[in-house]
Amino acid sequence: MGLKFLVVGAGAVGGYFGGRLLEAGEDVTFLVRSKRRKQLEQTGLVLESVKGDAKLDPPLIEKGEAGTFDVVLLSTKAYQLDNVLQDLSSFINEETAIIPLLNGIGHLDTLDDYFNKGAVLGGLCHIESTLTEEGHISHTSSGHRLTFGERNGDMSERVKRIAASFEKSNADVQTSIHISEAMWRKYLFITTLSGITTLFNSPVGPIRKSDEGRAFTHKLIDEIVTVMRHTDEPINNDFADKAWSQFLKLSDxxxxxxxxxxxxxLPVEADHIQGYLLRLAEKHKCSAPYLQAVYANLKVYEQFRRDVD
Ligand SMILES: NC(=O)C1=CN([C@@H]2O[C@H](COP(=O)(O)OP(=O)(O)OC[C@H]3O[C@@H](n4cnc5c(N)ncnc54)[C@H](OP(=O)(O)O)[C@@H]3O)[C@@H](O)[C@H]2O)C=CC1
Ligand SMILES: CC(C)(CO)C(=O)C(=O)O
Structure with missing residues (x-):
């Protein structure tokens, strides 16, 4: 029997990867809230993607409905997590594997505290996607990679089965026996990229073109790596160089x-991404002025943003 997947959050990330899995004929249900449900019932789940468009009619459930699932793809924003945990708990059993696709790291502690020991795998994704006004998923550049694995490095049977479910999907899904390291690398990259594009209100091109933008980015990367090194995590010597070369390779x-x-x-994940690292910096008495500047910009922005639930 095939695995039963529950995708939590039919947004830019969950809608894309869950949609690709559904398109491949797998058993995929989306846990949604009522507004999104109405929209999806009217329009279908629409992927507008450089890798091929799709229009799907996914099974939808809301909190409190019946069902248990083998695998959860968790793809809400970090600031939505507290509500999500409550909504999700009735859909999982002792065997359910939870793969979080959020950016950042702090959610792992929250999830580990809430769910059974070993339930939560490591996961991340590289994709540029966003929700349009109509609720379509717009995927605008060629990357659509999802990486997951056991955080203890095992190549477990459940990882192999989940990977097999994705085999026919139109997405680049990979397993990793170094998923913790991969998550920290992505964390460094996204803290930098989200930091500079929000601070300078600009895509990467103009930031890279100016000496000041490049210097700022360089300092920010170094500073984040210094903070990360205060943890017991596998922050290898090439972290900063790899993040810098990734930055240089991005399209303008x-x-x-x-x-x-x-x-x-919309709200931003400032506390989850930059704030988490600043709390680490404070704990270890490590100065982080570039990160502080990025975070201050986001905290000022937060005073003016729209309220959503
Ligand atoms: N977009 C991107 O390009 C990338 C994003 N990421 C990361 O992935 C994560 C998800 O981001 P993204 O997909 O962009 O976010 P979106 O805002 O597009 O999607 C989040 C979805 O979660 C839903 N949701 C929130 N709370 C609940 C709930 N209690 N029950 C059911 N559904 C819920 C929202 O639905 P509702 O309509 O009800 O609010 C929304 O559709 C973030 O951590 C982000 O940083 C990582 C890589 C790339
Ligand atoms: C940089 C990117 C698009 C890579 O997946 C990302 O994670 C994000 O913008 O949140």
Whole structure:
């Protein structure tokens, strides 16, 4: 029997990867809230993607309905997590594997505290996608990679089965036996990219073109790595160089999803992404002025943003 997937959050990330899995014929249900449910019932789940469009009619459930699932793809924003945990708990059992796709790291502690030991795998994704006004998922550049694995490095049977479910999907899904390291690398990259694109209100191109923008980015990367090194995590010597070369390879138009959300007046994950690292810096008495500047900009922005639930 195939695995039963529950995608929590039919947004830019969950809608894309869950949609690709559904398109491949797998058993995928989306946990949604009532407004999104109405929209999806009217329009279908629409992917407008450089990798191929799709229009799907996914099974939808809301909190309190019946069902248990083998795998949860968790793809809400970090600031929505507290509500999500309550809504989700009735859909999981002792065997359910939870794969979080959020940016950042802090959610792992929250999830580990809430769910059974070992339930939560490591996960991340590289994709530039956003929700349009009509609720379609707009995927604008060629990357659509989802990486997951056991955080203890095992290549477990459940990882192999989940990977097999994705085999026929139109997405680049990979397993990793170094998922914790991969998550910290992505964390460094996204803290930098979301930090600079929101601070300078700009895509990557103009930031890279100016000496000041490049110097700021360089200092920010170094500073974040210094903070990360105060943890017991596998922060290898090449972290800063790899993040810098990733930054150099981005297209001029690239913006972090945080900057896209900021342009829409939506909430941002400042406390989860930059704030978490600043709390680490404070704990270890480590100075982080560039990160502080990025965070201050986001905290000022937060006073003016739209309220959403
Ligand atoms: N977008 C991108 O390009 C990338 C994003 N990420 C990360 O992925 C995570 C998700 O981001 P993204 O997909 O962009 O966010 P979106 O805002 O597009 O999607 C989040 C979805 O979660 C839903 N949701 C929130 N709370 C609940 C709930 N209690 N029950 C059911 N659904 C709920 C929202 O639905 P509702 O309509 O009800 O609010 C929304 O559809 C973030 O951590 C982000 O940083 C990582 C890589 C790339
Ligand atoms: C940089 C990118 C698009 C890579 O997946 C991302 O994670 C984000 O913008 O949130």
């Amino acid at each position: 138009e690239t913006k972090a999803s945080m900057q896209k959300d900021k342009e829409k007046g």
